[in-house]
Amino acid sequence: MTRLILSAAVMLSLATSASAKPALRDVPEIDNGLFTVGLADQIRKNCPDISARFFRALSYLKGLENEARDRGYTEAEVEAHLDSDAEKDRLRARARDYMKTRGHGQDQQGYCALGREEISRGSAIGALLRATN
Template identity: 35%
Template structure:
């Protein structure tokens, strides 16, 4: 029985590289939440009547990291992804595109407030990170 367990474990370890996972930049769930977090961050910075739910946002960030780890990504892979300038630029650009498509205009705080109120009302991921003052 011990030999069977050892053989099974060895086969699993040797097969692991064959089951290559997609890069984190292609992991939709994670990327969607990072984009939503950036949207929320932009709204809270531009709209004086909306603030961030900092403790909740922090807990969601931890939960997202745990999700990535449960998907098989290592802490090193997660850190490399979060430190990647091209990935950060891509996420920021997607958030800016979303904001622009929804009416945000540079220098127009109310346009960001409108988006923030809509996100809060719809209970979106971005809205869950925000609170009206």
């Protein structure tokens, strides 16, 4: 009887660990998508010559939320991730690194130059932006 209980406990433990979801930051499709939206938002806020394609950005975000839910994350888990100051800071640091590797500073000139590059390349970031001048 003790052996049966121990076996059941081990199996339950293995099943639980096998079904555990990774943190949303560890799901590349979600993390890269949030990076894309976040950097596009920073560009449009810091460059007066570039605006957002808001409906496209909202649709993109909704797609990320649906992807997370399809992977078994609850609305509360998604909201907690989106509201996390630590995650926001991590993505901002990633954006700083990205801008630096592209040769741009985090000033108006750098944001505008990066935004125009992303738009002209037709990147995921550029697809969320529109040059107004």
